[in-house]
Amino acid sequence: xxxxxxxxxxxxxxxxxxxxxxxxxxxxxxxxxxxxxxxxxxxxxxxxxxxxxxxxxxxxxxxxxxxxxxxxxxxxxxxxxxxxxxxxxxxxxxxxxxxxxxxxxxxxxxxxxxxxxxxxxxxxxxxxxxxxxxxxxxxxxxxxxxxxxxxxxxxxxxxxxxxxxxxxxxxxxxxxxxxxxxxxxxxxxxxxxxxxxxxxxxxxxxxxxxxxxxxxxxxxxxxxxxxxxxxxxxxxxxxxxxxxxxxxxxxxxxxxxxxxxxxxxxxxxxxxxxxxxxxxxxxxxxxxxxxxxxxxxxxxxxxxxxxxx
Amino acid sequence: xxxxxxxxxxxxxxxxxxxxxxxxxxxxxxxxxxxxxxxxxxxxxxxxxxxxxxxxxxxxxxxxxxxxxxxxxxxxxxxxxxxxxxxxxxxxxxxxxxxxxxxxxxxxxxxxxxxxxxxxxxxxxxxxxxxxxxxxxxxxxxxxxxxxxxxxxxxxxxxxxxxxxxxxxxxxxxxxxxxxxxxxxxxxxxxxxxxxxxxxxxxxxxxxxxxxxxxxxxxxxxxxxxxxxxxxxxxxxxxxxxxxxxxxxxxxxxxxxxxxxxxxxxxxxxxxxxxxxxxxxxxxxxxxxxxxxxxxxxxxxxxxxxxxxxxxxxxxxxxxxxxxxxxxxxxxxxxxxxxxxxxxxxxxxxxxxxxxxxxxxxxxxxxxxxxxxxxxxxxxxxxxxxxxxxxxxxxxxxxxxxxxxxxxxxxxxxxxxxxxxxxxxxxxxxxxxxxxxxxxxxxxxxxxxxxxxxxxxxxxxxxxxxxxxxxxxxxxxxxxxxxxxxxxxxxxxxxxxxxxxxxxxxxxxxxxxxxxxxxxxxxxxxxxxxxxxxxxxxxxxxxxxxxxxxxxxxxxxxxxxxxxxxxxxxxxxxxxxxxxxxxxxxxxxxxxxxxxxxxxxxxxxxxxxxxxxxxxxxxx
Ligand SMILES: Cc1cc2nc3c(=O)[nH]c(=O)nc-3n(C[C@H](O)[C@H](O)[C@H](O)COP(=O)(O)O)c2cc1C
Ligand code: SF4
Ligand code: SF4
Ligand code: SF4
Ligand code: FES
Ligand code: FES
Numbered sequence: 001x002x003x004x005x006x007x008x009x010x011x012x013x014x015x016x017x018x019x020x021x022x023x024x025x026x027x028x029x030x031x032x033x034x035x036x037x038x039x040x041x042x043x044x045x046x047x048x049x050x051x052x053x054x055x056x057x058x059x060x061x062x063x064x065x066x067x068x069x070x071x072x073x074x075x076x077x078x079x080x081x082x083x084x085x086x087x088x089x090x091x092x093x094x095x096x097x098x099x100x101x102x103x104x105x106x107x108x109x110x111x112x113x114x115x116x117x118x119x120x121x122x123x124x125x126x127x128x129x130x131x132x133x134x135x136x137x138x139x140x141x142x143x144x145x146x147x148x149x150x151x152x153x154x155x156x157x158x159x160x161x162x163x164x165x166x167x168x169x170x171x172x173x174x175x176x177x178x179x180x181x182x183x184x185x186x187x188x189x190x191x192x193x194x195x196x197x198x199x200x201x202x203x204x205x206x207x208x209x210x211x212x213x214x215x216x217x218x219x220x221x222x223x224x225x226x227x228x229x230x231x232x233x234x235x236x237x238x239x240x241x242x243x244x245x246x247x248x249x250x251x252x253x254x255x256x257x258x259x260x261x262x263x264x265x266x267x268x269x270x271x272x273x274x275x276x277x278x279x280x281x282x283x284x285x286x287x288x289x290x291x292x293x294x295x296x297x298x299x300x301x302x303x304x305x306x307x308x309x
Numbered sequence: 310x311x312x313x314x315x316x317x318x319x320x321x322x323x324x325x326x327x328x329x330x331x332x333x334x335x336x337x338x339x340x341x342x343x344x345x346x347x348x349x350x351x352x353x354x355x356x357x358x359x360x361x362x363x364x365x366x367x368x369x370x371x372x373x374x375x376x377x378x379x380x381x382x383x384x385x386x387x388x389x390x391x392x393x394x395x396x397x398x399x400x401x402x403x404x405x406x407x408x409x410x411x412x413x414x415x416x417x418x419x420x421x422x423x424x425x426x427x428x429x430x431x432x433x434x435x436x437x438x439x440x441x442x443x444x445x446x447x448x449x450x451x452x453x454x455x456x457x458x459x460x461x462x463x464x465x466x467x468x469x470x471x472x473x474x475x476x477x478x479x480x481x482x483x484x485x486x487x488x489x490x491x492x493x494x495x496x497x498x499x500x501x502x503x504x505x506x507x508x509x510x511x512x513x514x515x516x517x518x519x520x521x522x523x524x525x526x527x528x529x530x531x532x533x534x535x536x537x538x539x540x541x542x543x544x545x546x547x548x549x550x551x552x553x554x555x556x557x558x559x560x561x562x563x564x565x566x567x568x569x570x571x572x573x574x575x576x577x578x579x580x581x582x583x584x585x586x587x588x589x590x591x592x593x594x595x596x597x598x599x600x601x602x603x604x605x606x607x608x609x610x611x612x613x614x615x616x617x618x619x620x621x622x623x624x625x626x627x628x629x630x631x632x633x634x635x636x637x638x639x640x641x642x643x644x645x646x647x648x649x650x651x652x653x654x655x656x657x658x659x660x661x662x663x664x665x666x667x668x669x670x671x672x673x674x675x676x677x678x679x680x681x682x683x684x685x686x687x688x689x690x691x692x693x694x695x696x697x698x699x700x701x702x703x704x705x706x707x708x709x710x711x712x713x714x715x716x717x718x719x720x721x722x723x724x725x726x727x728x729x730x731x732x733x734x735x736x737x738x739x740x741x742x743x744x745x746x747x748x749x750x751x752x753x754x755x756x757x758x759x760x761x762x763x764x765x766x767x768x769x770x771x772x773x774x775x776x777x778x779x780x781x782x783x784x785x786x787x788x789x790x791x792x793x794x795x796x797x798x799x800x801x802x803x804x805x806x807x808x809x810x811x812x813x814x815x816x817x818x819x820x821x822x823x824x825x826x827x828x829x830x831x832x833x834x835x836x837x838x839x840x841x842x843x844x845x846x847x848x849x850x851x852x853x854x855x856x857x858x859x860x861x862x863x864x865x866x867x868x869x870x871x872x873x874x875x876x877x878x879x880x881x882x883x884x885x886x887x888x889x890x891x892x893x894x895x896x897x898x899x900x901x902x903x904x905x906x907x908x909x910x911x912x913x914x915x916x917x918x919x920x921x922x923x924x925x926x927x928x929x
Contacts, residue, residue: 051703052856054900065907066899071703086899090859093896097862123889124866125880137446139406139680139851140458143843146872147880150865172861188394189313192698192855193403195681197865199855202403204395205381205410213313213394 012078027058027069027080036082039091039113041098042173043070044223046286047183050174055094055113058082066090092117100124100149101197103169106227125149130168134206136198150197159208162216162295164235165201169228172199176220176229184288189214218294222277222287231275244269252279255293260284262293273297312394315385323383326375330368331361331390340389359392363714365401365696369408370638370677377417377476378409393696404698404854406459406680407474407638414448415476418456418493419639423600424794425465425757427844428836434469437490442497454497460682460848461600462639465757465830466509466764472639473497482641508611511764511781519751520727521767524611529646532653535614541659543730547622548667550733555626556582559729561737563749568594568685568722569799569826570904571814574729577719580709581627584717591624591632592694592713592720596678596685598637599797600848601828604753605723607765609636609643612727613650617673619726621664622733624671627719632671635690637678648675682852686903687720688712689854700854701903724753724827744770748813752824756781758831759788768812775808777829788833792920796825798845799908801915821915825908839875842916846871849909859896860906867893871913877924890917 008023014034021030026049031038041053049071057066061079066086081087095114099121104110113119125146130153144150157165174192181188189212193202203212221229230238237243248269255262262285265277276294280287318340319327328334334341365387372383379402388395402408420438422431435445438456442449445458464470467486473496475481485496486507510525512518528534535541547555560575581589593616597605609616620632636644651673654660664671676694678684684693688702691713712718728750732740741749748770754777757763761782768777774793784790792802801822803810810820817823832838850864870890873879879886894910901907916922 051902052858054857054859054902057900065901068703086895089892090896090900093863093892094858094900097858097866097896100866101862123881123885125869135411137406137409138404139460140445141847141851143847144865144869144872146869146876146878149869171858172855188397191394191396191400193396193400194855195404196850196853196855197861199861202396202399204384204399212396213311 010074010076012074012076012080014080015082021074023074025074027067027072027074027078028056030074031058031069031080031082037116038069038082039095039109039116040070041110041171041225042175044175044280046280046288047175047178047223050178053094053098053171053173055091057087057090057094059084059087088117092119095119096121096124098171100127101151102171102226103151103153103166104171104226106169107171107225109225127151127153130154133167133198133200134202136194138195138198152197152200157208158232158235160210160214160216161232163218163221163229163231165209166228166230166235167200169226170201171226171228172201173225175223175225176201179219179223179288180214184219184286185215185217187213187215187217190220216291216295217289218276218291219288221294222289233272233274237269237274243274248274255289257292257296262289264289264293266297272301312388312392314389314395315381317382317385319382319386320376320380322375323372323380324386326371327368327383327387327390330371331364334390339392340386361391362393362696363694365391365393365398366676366679366693369402370679373408373679374476374480375478377415378412380412391696397697401696401698404681405638405678406457408679414453414455416454416473416497417475418454418471418473418497419459419462420456420471420488420493421460421462421464421469422458422844423461423848424798424830424841424844425461425601425763426469427840428758428830428832429468431469432840434488434490434493438493441490441494449497456493456497459639460851461598461602463597463603463606463637465601465603465755468757468763471496472641474641484642508607509764510607510611511762512766518767519731520608520724520753521765523615524607527612529611529613530649532614532650532657532659535612540614541618541665543733544618544621544625544659545665547625547733548665548669552582552626552628555622555733558732558737559626562728562732562740563737564725564728564732564740565748565814566722567724567728567753567827569599569796571824574721574725577709577721578623578627581629581717581719584709586717587628588631588716589627589629590713590716590718591620591627591629592687592690592718593620593632593634593723593726594685594687594690594720595634595636595640595643595723596682596690597640597723597826598682598685599799599826599828600845601755601757601794601797601830602826603755603757604765604827606640606643608723608727608753609640610646613643613646614654615727615730616647616723617650617654617660619729620673621660621671622729623719623721623726625664625669629719630670630672632673633676633694633713634673635676635678635684635694637685638680644675644677651675681854682848683854683903683905686905689903690720691718698854700856701905703902745811745813745815747815752812752827754812754827754829756829756831758794759785759833759836760831761785770813771811771816773809773811774803774829777812778808778831781831784831784833788835791832791834791836792838792916793832794828794830794841794912796823797828797830798848798912799904800825800828801911802919803915804919823911838916838920839922842913842922843868843871843875845912849906853905854903857900857902857906859899859901860903860909863893863897863901863906864909867897867910867913874917874923883923883925890914 051068051071056069059081128148471485473483565571684699689699693699708718846868
């Protein structure tokens, strides 16, 4: 911990209120400190800000463009507006762009944002049907006719027993890439490939996960905000219509495998563990786990009598 | 980080191509021969090896040049050599239009169908190639050749244009100008590169030229010829003056950047010169990909030593020992000239350990882009050099603080840099006396489209658009002017009633336009401007890096909606569509990471406002 005397404070104005924050504070943290609700999609406390979704933008006096609250650090004398017409319009458009191109039905936070910013994605056109998106070359595209709005709809990737990747739900927030890379796992099994609207999360040459470097830590699932990455157990229950969060209990426990002692949150439905998460504010793993804690719980439910095997 | 690599080794040719760039592998750990005495015990790698990541793009080029595509095995070998996760390397390859991830014929024609070429029949040429070779991207019947549609190749004064890239043991390239479809087919089928295109300089012989004074006069392949035409006198003078005096002259000159953003050069240099963190880096931005722009190409092809001299002065003034010259992949001829010039400058002590015997050390490395407009954005360019995807970085921090490899970096455009020679030779104040108070110095304009003499023109700032068009011989065949696109795809359309606007930064601002990179593209009344405007929308969609939502999705929505507006098949009432049009434009300007999409609505909005392109709405 830095000693209190060493911390320098910064004064700025947010929505007309004078605010004092420690040096290094982001505008998002400063806003949250003031109780100003700021939407975020690509930001997560335990990851480096990539500031790509732009839903958190705020107006900074003297700046030609709006600035991303999640990554911009507070500076003395800044005058910030978080709910001006410009801010509301950009947030609305970002949400309309996403909702018109991505299946957000499993991203509950976004539904709330869409209402708050009065977003009407349907004005961009009815969604176009999807297709395979893995091998699109960069460069020229067919001229659209404008009757539909292009989407990222594509087949679900089911290539291993532990989790599925449904990139029709992907908003390209880069969180999974960060979690798989330097921010947590250091495995680098996935990266962003392609360019523009064809940009996508991919393994090398889009090989199935079992042929990739993936070690199934599931940290990408843990950070995904849209349900694009999902436990197979959850996916299968959803397919049969049996998934029911109302019937689920969440129980915190300590992972039994090793001495690190990560906290596991077990999601249990009908006496079955259906998925495992870990709290972000946990000071050991910051929400990240390894394959054992994340997926190695079948033995708990192994109720067959060994003698009968 | 443990890489998971494939077991299949690369083909011998692929290995040789990579080793030619990276040197032979040091040990069995990185794909070499395993030496039992040492390799079993120590692995070299980690941080040490990852500092070589900047060699990724050069290694990829080597394989692409040799084989015409990058196979999984070749990529795997590069990853092993440079300790890069294959998924990341795949992400990099798939970012660039000139790198192929699937096998393709060795000989490929990139046929420009961008704005200037479109006004000169590129559409018909592409249609004919579709008939004779097959749809773009598919191999010919005998699998030996193929073709792609390309964004602007920077040859607009010689439109319609094409570029042929032939992979092989001795890869070759060929630039084709004023083409017909048959020329493309012939060139695809010929074994050797024909003559490169002629150099057209409409102002040749004009003794008042400054930036272009040596173009067409000096032998661009000879250092002696350059020196005989006054070369390296500015560097000598700079070395005498010392860094701070050079910066003062540059500041006094009030030179504004010519790459599009018009930033004062002196401020940039000052900031880097004073940065406490070392090393400092210098970058020359020669990515020139703004549709309609070809000025930097001509400077580099015809007067390459001038750019090297200017870069050396910049390095001296800002305390850099290493400069990078990042040139777009579509400029093979300029690249060759520069490589030759760098080698000669080195051999003769104008680059290297002891520049002109002054004890100053400076080197220039040539880096080749691979087909991505966005890599002209300064921070995307830095990521590209470093071996990452060419995605722009969020600012702040600015490059003068955190630039290439995280160090303070000066980045300037080719034309901006070449101006420094005169500033040093004649003084900043003398330079500032040229042009107008707000726009000092000479300026290059890339005039293309429907004019009598398309080409590169140098005029002092202050000349009006009308005067410039007169210099270029006016509208071709005595036709009548419909509109001028000023500043390129990122610029805006101006109409015949605005021809008296002075071509200065401040003058164009008064009519809501900008000079951008100096594009002046002329459309007479035979041109279908709807097709031009749609091509601009397609360009931004094709070239978005895809990082941020306002651009990744916004450029697609803009393109879809523009189609509706121009055909009249709107989804709602016209006023509702126009509100949507305005909303899309505003989020693009306001909320993105970089300048690409901040300017992506500009030309389109100006066209819709001024050019009566809307078809009456027929809501379906
Ligand atoms: C999308 C985009 C593309 C750009 N392309 C180029 C380019 O091709 N050449 C260039 O010099 N500057 C380009 N720029 C501007 C650079 O970011 C930067 O401002 C410039 O290199 C600075 O040099 P200057 O001050 O000498 O103009 C581009 C900017 C954007 C946003
Ligand atoms: S499960 Fe772990 S290793 Fe596999 S892709 Fe996700 S974050 Fe990377
Ligand atoms: S898969 Fe999920 S975490 Fe990864 S980029 Fe897409 S939305 Fe974000
Ligand atoms: S504005 Fe476009 S090109 Fe620039 S960072 Fe965003 S997505 Fe990439
Ligand atoms: S949350 Fe700030 S840009 Fe995404
Ligand atoms: S070369 Fe074709 S438009 Fe520039």
